[in-house]
Amino acid sequence: MSDEISSGKHKSLEKIRGVVEFRILLNGKQECVWTIDLRNSPGKVFEGKSPAGIKVNSTVTIEDERFVKLCLGELDPIQGFMSRKFKVQGDILMMQKLNTVLRGVRKSVL
């Protein structure tokens, strides 16, 4: 997913302009943290928390396998959120934007 974002359609990604933190869990225990910085184009994806001073707009706490499914498109984010398959804190609106962007990457071209 990291490269789907960073090499994806920059135009629509620019709209998001935020920093998202992903806390990946393995069997409930926090395994690692990834940060996606979409404030500028192209976006940056790196492991670890965002550097000090850069405010994180939203945080997603999610199990590892679910995260993979999410990125592959097998798990619908909205559905998953409603059935509490993962937690989102912070700017939900931005997460929804991210969702539409990711969905857009996979759709057919008119």
Added chain:
Amino acid sequence: MKSVVEGQCGQQNALVGLANTFGTSNQRVAPSNAAASSFLPSSSLGEQMANEFLRQQASTMAPTSFSMKSMQQNLPQTSSSNNLAMKWTQEFTPRQNALASQWSNQYNGRAMDSAWRQVAPTSTMAVGPTSSQNLALTDSGMWSSEYLDTVDTSLQQSSGTAQRWADDFLNQEDNYGMENTWKDSETFEQRWEEIKQGMESERAMANEYSYQDANPFSTLADPLSQGDILMRQGDIGNAMLAYEAAVQKDPQDAGAWCKLGLAHAENEKDQLAMQAFHKCLQIDPGNKDALLALSVSQANEGMENEALHQLDKWMSSYIGSNVTQVTNQAPMYSSFLDHETFNRVEARFLDAARQQGATPDPDLQNALGVLYNLNRNFERAVDSMKLAISRNPADARLWNRLGATLANGDRTAEAISAYREALKLYPTYVRARYNLGISCMQLSSYEEAMKHFLSALELQKGGNDVSSIWSTMRSAAIRTANAPESLLRAVETRDLATVKATIG
């Protein structure tokens, strides 16, 4: 039985009523041995059951909420009754699934309809104690886990999860986060600045068009007609160059700009296409082809509100009124479609369509199809596109659009047929081939998808590195089973030659 399946909350437990009649009817049968033994394993056992039932009915109140668990506790613990219970649950379960999915559909409103319908069958597959924890909100899950689970999971847990969810929701930090982002006026200012800058840069970009270097057609006397010939022959890459030469010769030729834009679009280069269309519209703001095509490109890039705006202008041009009068609302740079505007534009379209009566204009239907794609009303979009195609069956662009509409509406098989039609008419149609690849990915045939993307890339001329096809190809490559390392690396580095060698 039916009354139980249609059971409603808040009423007397229907099964309780059934239990009453069960007890009484058994007593009537009891005297005749033959009838009783055919009804139950042993009549005495049946009598025991009946008596226990009646006793418990007398002592227990009908619960106000339908609780399967307490009902289960009411059933006697003898083995035969357990078998009966098992038979009952097995009978009920399939119907209960249907009910549950129906119920959850109504419960959650139309917007979530398809999502829930997908959830309901899958959730009922999950058997066992853990399922009830995961499906706190999914009521259908609650039903199934209670029905199928005769060993564990206390009722308290199920009702407890509902309560916990409610508490969680209220206490979720999300709400706090949202309030904070908006209370902080500084960040708001900052955001606004960023948005303004975004608008500026976009407007600036719209005025630019970057030409290709070393254009072999620039010396031709009439590159425009040459471009037309090339397009008809299917050589999109060279046609594009020819058109560029044409507009370099005559920058005020709106028609040439439009054709250039269309060539880019067919070549799956929406960014360049949009630039060309903007140029065209600067010269001729009412050019319907450019407006529609620009709208399509914007829709593909996720700029839904902008696309809507172009369709609005298209409609004005269609009915012959002044396009520039179309009110330019304050651009809402939200990702979500502005529903008010959508409804207004839709009304205009439907008005025009109604006036046409029995002979629908294919152009209008084409535009209407694009409109319905914006708000994801794929049913209507497909209908419109089919109408347009019925009048213009040889237009490859329409077939591709139909295919894309079908694919986005999850009708992948039909989409593929539509793409094949488009490719039959126009074998070098890059866009259609790209879409075909995407549909293959939908069906999980990643190797096939890779082949299509490869063809598309080969057909594309000019600036392959930044092509959006590469990123989609990468997704396919990642998911291909047993993909050789060399292939993945080649896709990463955009090495077309190596990819071709590996896939062939």
